Amino acid sequence: MYENKRLGFLFVLPFVLGVLGFKLFPFVMSFALAFTQYDIIDPPEWVGLQNYRELFGHDPLFVKSLGVTLLFAALAVPLRVGFALFIAHVLNFKLRGINFFRAAFYLPSILGGSIAVAVLWRFVFAKYGLVNLVLAKLGFEPIAWLADEHYSLWTIVLLFTWQFGSAMVIFLAALQNVPVSLYEAAECDGASKLQQFWRITVPLITPVIFFNMVMQMVQAFQEFNGPYAITEGGPLNSTYVLALYIYDQSFRFFNLGYGAALSWVLFALVAGLSALSFWSSKYWVFYSGEKDQQR
Amino acid sequence: MNARSFPLPRYLALFTVAVLMLYPLLWLVGASFKGNAEIFSEVGFWPSRFDFGAYAKGWKTSSEYTFATYFLNSFAIVVPRIVVTVISCVLVAYAFARFEFFGKKLLFGVMVATMMLPLIVLRLPQYLMFKQLGWLDTYLPIILPSAFATDTFFVFMLVQFLRGIPRDMEEAAMIDGCNALQLLWHIIVPLLKPAIISVVVFQFIWTMNDFMGPLIYLASVEKYPVSLALKMSIGATEEVEWANVIAISVVALVPSVLVFFAAQRHFIEGAASSGIKG
Numbered sequence: 001m002y003e004n005k006r007l008g009f010l011f012v013l014p015f016v017l018g019v020l021g022f023k024l025f026p027f028v029m030s031f032a033l034a035f036t037q038y039d040i041i042d043p044p045e046w047v048g049l050q051n052y053r054e055l056f057g058h059d060p061l062f063v064k065s066l067g068v069t070l071l072f073a074a075l076a077v078p079l080r081v082g083f084a085l086f087i088a089h090v091l092n093f094k095l096r097g098i099n100f101f102r103a104a105f106y107l108p109s110i111l112g113g114s115i116a117v118a119v120l121w122r123f124v125f126a127k128y129g130l131v132n133l134v135l136a137k138l139g140f141e142p143i144a145w146l147a148d149e150h151y152s153l154w155t156i157v158l159l160f161t162w163q164f165g166s167a168m169v170i171f172l173a174a175l176q177n178v179p180v181s182l183y184e185a186a187e188c189d190g191a192s193k194l195q196q197f198w199r200i201t202v203p204l205i206t207p208v209i210f211f212n213m214v215m216q217m218v219q220a221f222q223e224f225n226g227p228y229a230i231t232e233g234g235p236l237n238s239t240y241v242l243a244l245y246i247y248d249q250s251f252r253f254f255n256l257g258y259g260a261a262l263s264w265v266l267f268a269l270v271a272g273l274s275a276l277s278f279w280s281s282k283y284w285v286f287y288s289g290e291k292d293q294q295r
Numbered sequence: 296m297n298a299r300s301f302p303l304p305r306y307l308a309l310f311t312v313a314v315l316m317l318y319p320l321l322w323l324v325g326a327s328f329k330g331n332a333e334i335f336s337e338v339g340f341w342p343s344r345f346d347f348g349a350y351a352k353g354w355k356t357s358s359e360y361t362f363a364t365y366f367l368n369s370f371a372i373v374v375p376r377i378v379v380t381v382i383s384c385v386l387v388a389y390a391f392a393r394f395e396f397f398g399k400k401l402l403f404g405v406m407v408a409t410m411m412l413p414l415i416v417l418r419l420p421q422y423l424m425f426k427q428l429g430w431l432d433t434y435l436p437i438i439l440p441s442a443f444a445t446d447t448f449f450v451f452m453l454v455q456f457l458r459g460i461p462r463d464m465e466e467a468a469m470i471d472g473c474n475a476l477q478l479l480w481h482i483i484v485p486l487l488k489p490a491i492i493s494v495v496v497f498q499f500i501w502t503m504n505d506f507m508g509p510l511i512y513l514a515s516v517e518k519y520p521v522s523l524a525l526k527m528s529i530g531a532t533e534e535v536e537w538a539n540v541i542a543i544s545v546v547a548l549v550p551s552v553l554v555f556f557a558a559q560r561h562f563i564e565g566a567a568s569s570g571i572k573g
Contacts, residue, residue, distance in 0.1 A: 001469055005396045008396035011387065015406070016402065018442075021443065022440040022445050026424065095302070095309075110500055114504040115522045116522075120319070126335070129335070222414065222415050225507075246418075247507070256423075266416065267413055270413050
């Protein structure tokens with residue numbers, strides 16, 4: 001029965017329709033829209049490359065926004081993935097109460113994307129919020145996290161890092177395939193836990209590190225709720241990420257063509273960086289021979 | 296690794312990280328019972344006295360609807376969306392994991408690629424599409440695409456799970472004359488249960504969290520889900536009644552937290568299995 005090609009295609013049909021209708025068609029449409037000027041009332045007008053010329057030539061806000069987005073991703077992705085890997089490494093040793101810790105570390109990544117947490121985050125980093133209260137207790141000067149352009153991005157980076165749980169559980173699952181005997185042998189030879197981390201854990205799960213890096217990067221470039229609800233892009237546009245700029249141009253100012261061009265810059269950026277990661281992966285990602293028996 | 300020593304330093308490290316991560320949440324729950332003055336002077340989370348006033352006021356909101364309306368709206372989106380997601384994703388995953396058909400490799404590649412496609416690129420044209428269809432200010436743009444297995448992460452997760460299940464039972468059932476749908480219902484779905492629970496939990500929490508979708512598609516306040524109503528209530532109060540805003544944010548998180556703890560054992564593993572093969 002499983003060789004019945006028509007039956008198989010029948011089952012996969014919803015996906016085919018969905019991809020064509022809700023993914024591919026909008027994707028192509030957005031590409032075309034980027035070459036038009038369109039305010040949703042009058043019909044779109046073809047303007048060729050003008051949107052892109054405007055973007056790269058005469059739009060300081062775009063340049064600022066691009067810089068903020070790149071900085072955010074460059075800080076947030078390694079922090080999240082690094083944290084996730086390290087905690088997974090520590091949790092991987094047989095410990096009592098591992099389920100408690102796993103749940104505790106995972107919870108933020110479940111709630112973190114919500115507006116409610118973004119709202120709460122504002123109070124944690126407010127002038128007299130939790131973080132500054134703790135800093136004061138420790139004898140430090142309070143920091144104007146939300147008002148100072150040098151610190152504002154950190155509130156969002158920390159919110160992103162705080163949600164390392166989903167990457168962590170993927171690492172944990174992968175680590176269960178690393179033979180315990182390797183760690184035991186290393187222990188006999190006197191390797192410290194930190195050495196074991198760098199010499200055994202990291203090299204053996206490079207495929208999963210790679211997977212998490214790429215997936216988290218795609219997410220980081222789309223971060224919206226945090227900057228929208230915590231800092232509203234400010235102060236001085238220091239948290240005005242591209243997703244916010246795209247939203248403003250598309251749905252607030254109704255410069256639909258410009259918004260589409262912006263989103264294609266974001267897409268090109270993500271696609272380019274993914275391609276770069278895939279290219280670089282052959283130098284640092286090693287698949288073991290028994291890949292097919294991994295689960 | 297082995298039980299010869301009690302790894303105290305490791306416990307201390309883990310415990311410290313856990314406290315660092317969860318304390319902000321705890322502090323905010325405590326803050327929801329405090330007065331404005333106490334919120335911004337106390338590091339401790341335990342309130343000096345419990346004041347439920349913020350909950351009552353926050354729940355009532357400054358709009359003409361209470362959060363009861365907004366919660367019902369959220370569930371009116373979440374429940375149908377979960378149903379259509381599970382049905383479509385299981386069907387498609389079944390096809391990918393078991394059947395041979397024309398273009399399977401290509402389609403699977405497309406599916407993996409769409410997981411990496413930044414959805415924000417699609418928002419604007421999707422909005423125009425749904426506008427053309429007259430679906431703006433309804434829940435259809437949020438629910439309907441899920442009926443076509445567009446949440447490809449779930450399909451991928453289910454495929455990975457199915458591939459790990461031996462086919463013996465299915466082969467036995469086939470010999471006994473089961474057709475494909477009977478096979479799916481009586482054999483595959485029961486085996487897939489842990490993965491399906493993961494899909495339900497994730498779709499529940501993600502849809503509750505979804506903010507940009509409702510923000511773009513919904514115009515009338517009476518149709519707002521919790522996420523949107525929450526953001527609106529901040530704008531309206533000008534941050535004067537901070538305790539109200541904190542209280543209602545805490546309430547907004549309750550359904551997700553409950554679902555998380557009810558199912559965490561199952562679905563953390565389900566989530567993990569999706570990434571193994573990358």
